Amino acid sequence: MATAANIVFGGVAVTIGSDLGYIKDGVTITPSFEIYKPSGIEGLMTAPKSRRISEEYTVTFNLIEPTLANIRLWIDSTNTITAGPPATLEVGADSATPNEQVLVVTSIEPGGTDVRTITFHKVVAEGAGEWKLTDFEEGTLPCSFVTLYDVTTDELFLVSDA
Numbered sequence: 001m002a003t004a005a006n007i008v009f010g011g012v013a014v015t016i017g018s019d020l021g022y023i024k025d026g027v028t029i030t031p032s033f034e035i036y037k038p039s040g041i042e043g044l045m046t047a048p049k050s051r052r053i054s055e056e057y058t059v060t061f062n063l064i065e066p067t068l069a070n071i072r073l074w075i076d077s078t079n080t081i082t083a084g085p086p087a088t089l090e091v092g093a094d095s096a097t098p099n100e101q102v103l104v105v106t107s108i109e110p111g112g113t114d115v116r117t118i119t120f121h122k123v124v125a126e127g128a129g130e131w132k133l134t135d136f137e138e139g140t141l142p143c144s145f146v147t148l149y150d151v152t153t154d155e156l157f158l159v160s161d162a
Contacts (some may be wrong), residue, residue: 012154014061015104016073021065024140027105029118030058056147057156059103063141074141076125098124099102104144120157121150 012027014020034054063070068081068089075091076098079108082088103120131140 011108012089013106014062015106016101018111020073021062021067022063024062024064024138027059027061029105030060032056032058055156057120058126058144058146059105059123060142060144063143064138066139066141068113070141072127074128074131074143076128097147099146100124100148115162117160117162118157119147119160121153122148124148 012023014023014027027078033052035050036053038048038052063074067106068087070083072079072089077089078093078099079090099121101124103123105118105120108114123145125142126146131139131141131145133139149156
């Protein structure tokens with residue numbers, strides 16, 4: 001189990017249906033809260049409490065395996081990959097409704113056997129970053145997903161250590 005003396009985790013894997021392959025620079029999870037802060041209410045002797053009225057998390061990572069399946073995920077496409085040769089993916093003319101998916105981030109403690117699993121029950125792609133192709137670096141697909149509240153689990157995501 002993870003303890004205060006052993007909190008560094010490494011070796012991240014990202015899964016959406018299946019393992020997405022190698023990623024570069026890890027996974028970033030960014031919280032975003034909307035806070036309601038009432039003020040200036042006449043007759044109140046003390047200020048009313050602030051309230052968190054919305055909450056979401058953005059999960060970003062860079063795929064360095066630009067397979068056709070990963071490209072389809074990167075642009076949030078439901079188009080079919082046609083078997084080859086050559087294998088193809090048509091880009092565009094896709095549904096305007098984003099794909100709701102389950103995203104799982106798994107990390108293994110360096111030199112150990114402990115595993116941290118973060119399960120995002122419902123995410124949608126939030127606009128792909130630039131796909132840069134160069135001569136001297138691997139091509140990366142910058143992916144960004146935003147969490148949606150899942151009524152079946154009554155949560156946005158779950159973190160577990162085993």
